[in-house]
């Protein structure tokens with residue numbers, strides 16, 4: 001029997017894959033997506049149960065190494081001060097993401113031109129603008145028009161509530177004359193596209209039981225599947241195969257019973273994120289591609305960017321939102337653009353993180369020495385409970401070739417596939433920016449009335465943005481894929497996830513990842529007749 | 534009756550459980566002012582035994598260390614008189630901060646979801662879903678000074 005050949009094989013079913021599959025579905029091509037994880041059940045999310053905070057340390061940990069589900073693969077991140085956070089399943093990282101959903105700024109696509117560092121992107125803000133808008137509609141973005149830090153844009157629904165925490169910090173920003181604005185959020189404040197509105201469960205980063213948070217399993221995927229796309233879950237890809245003409249022929253994968261298969265395809269699209277994608281490319285070694293597939297530039301796995309995060313939290317005298325409400329609230333881009341006088345280049349966004357639950361309050365208090373062991377424990381705890389709010393500073397990470405994803409010499413996943421190894425150093429620029437962010441964050445918290453401030457920089461567990469390891473560009477020697485996501489070396493192989501980022505901007509990436517995936521899909525559709533030329 | 538706890542793959546012995554309850558009570562003692570139990574309370578300890586599976590070896594090491602530090606005295610940590618126990622606990626924290634951190638982490642996870650503790654914090658003892666919580670929309674006039682600002686994103 002002839003082997004089954006699909007038109008498009010997408011590997012990974014996370015944020016980017018969902019958007020790309022949805023967009024390509026209208027072509028009526030036969031599209032199959034292979035995903036190593038499964039579908040999530042909202043009734044399994046921790047906010048359904050009393051141990052919702054505790055489960056963030058076990059089956060809903062953001063660290064794949066700690067979570068250790070059969071659907072996870074191990075990552076050796078010992079050689080990095082920032083540890084990888086992800087989720088493996090339909091929806092990918094969006095299952096656990098906070099849903100902060102900022103766009104890049106026009107200047108983010110022109111870093112070298114603006115500041116003489118990093119690289120320029122081969123596309124610009126105006127290229128992505130229509131795809132940002134389409135993605136906002138598909139996602140159901142809440143926010144408020146008129147932010148002076150951005151070119152005009154129209155959120156789909158009203159912003160999340162300020163709450164007590166947001167008002168406190170807004171007053172602090174106003175006292176200093178600094179910018180702030182309600183955050184663009186992938187959290188519905190109104191019923192939208194079959195999803196219900198946010199009811200302030202406060203557990204966004206362990207999955208939204210209400211379905212208000214726009215994880216891709218409940219936004220794009222149902223539409224893509226209705227349009228004919230097939231998602232095969234519990235299928236882990238080990239390598240992409242090629243023929244003697246340097247064209248991809250499909251992928252080898254293990255199904256949930258450990259059976260190995262080869263899925264043939266006319267076009268292969270990688271969407272496994274900034275760690276999973278280079279891992280597969282580096283594992284796809286053949287005599288024609290001895291250093292890994294699509295790697296003639298030698299840049300596969302290089303230029304890994306995370307976004308070093310600073311956390312700056314204040315303790316207040318009066319009650320704030322505490323455990324109630326989504327973490328998302330307001331943000332500030334007062335320090336977004338380069339000002340050389342600050343001692344570093346590029347910039348960051350402050351995102352207010354609202355509050356925390358009873359267990360996390362105790363953690364913060366005990367591990368920072370503010371809540372003691374013994375008789376004074378209770379009084380000290382009550383000085384913190386519902387009285388902590390603050391922010392994170394998301395610092396732009398610059399591409400540096402020595403920050404890498406490679407293959408570990410010995411570590412493998414349950415199928416024996418070599419696991420990724422992260423080697424990452426915090427640059428001096430990042431260190432300076434982090435300390436500036438901590439200083440300014442402390443200032444604004446004090447201006448808002450905080451009686452005590454504590455910080456962590458970089459956030460050790462905060463490797464949740466995975467970018468840059470198969471970057472796009474026009475020059476095949478300086479990039480892995482071209483300006484519309486196609487490999488320079490293998491003309492029917494595409495990458496559509498965060499790996500293609502050229503620089504990281506000082507904002508969360510998923511809005512841009514998904515807009516890029518729509519743009520790449522559109523570029524493919526425009527060129528269907530001569531896609532491989 | 535068996536000396537073993539079924540709750541875990543690798544159970545704790547009766548003696549280990551006594552030590553665990555004793556150190557938990559030192560960490561978070563009962564308090565009548567707030568009407569809360571200590572972390573050594575039986576219900577809380579039962580919950581703790583359920584979740585310590587993933588950190589089983591660290592817990593055993595912690596309890597062994599407590600016994601070793603107590604060995605000059607009555608033997609088991611739990612058998613020491615309260616001032617001696619407090620002193621051993623202090624030495625344990627200084628000597629094995631890593632193990633103490635594991636104990637703290639697990640204890641907090643179960644203590645701060647106990648009905649009595651949540652009630653003392655005026656929190657309803659329930660899961661967040663499906664009722665959710667109220668958050669006030671807030672005073673949006675706070676945004677007026679920012680609205681008045683000219684666009685300041687960098688033009689390219």
Ligand SMILES: Cc1cc2nc3c(=O)[nH]c(=O)nc-3n(C[C@H](O)[C@H](O)[C@H](O)COP(=O)(O)OP(=O)(O)OC[C@H]3O[C@@H](n4cnc5c(N)ncnc54)[C@H](O)[C@@H]3O)c2cc1C
Nearest residue numbers: 012014015016036088092093097098099100237497508510
């Ligand atoms: C705790 C947390 C909070 C976050 N908060 C935010 C936020 O507020 N805002 C924001 O913008 N971003 C946030 N992120 C990041 C966001 O989740 C990612 O940017 C986004 O999901 C990346 O999309 P992607 O398509 O590149 O990859 P992913 O969404 O990670 O999808 C990759 C998929 O590929 C699958 N895969 C990998 N390897 C294989 C293989 N060999 N075979 C088969 N399948 C494979 C994986 O299982 C996964 O499902 C957060 C992430 C985490 C973990």
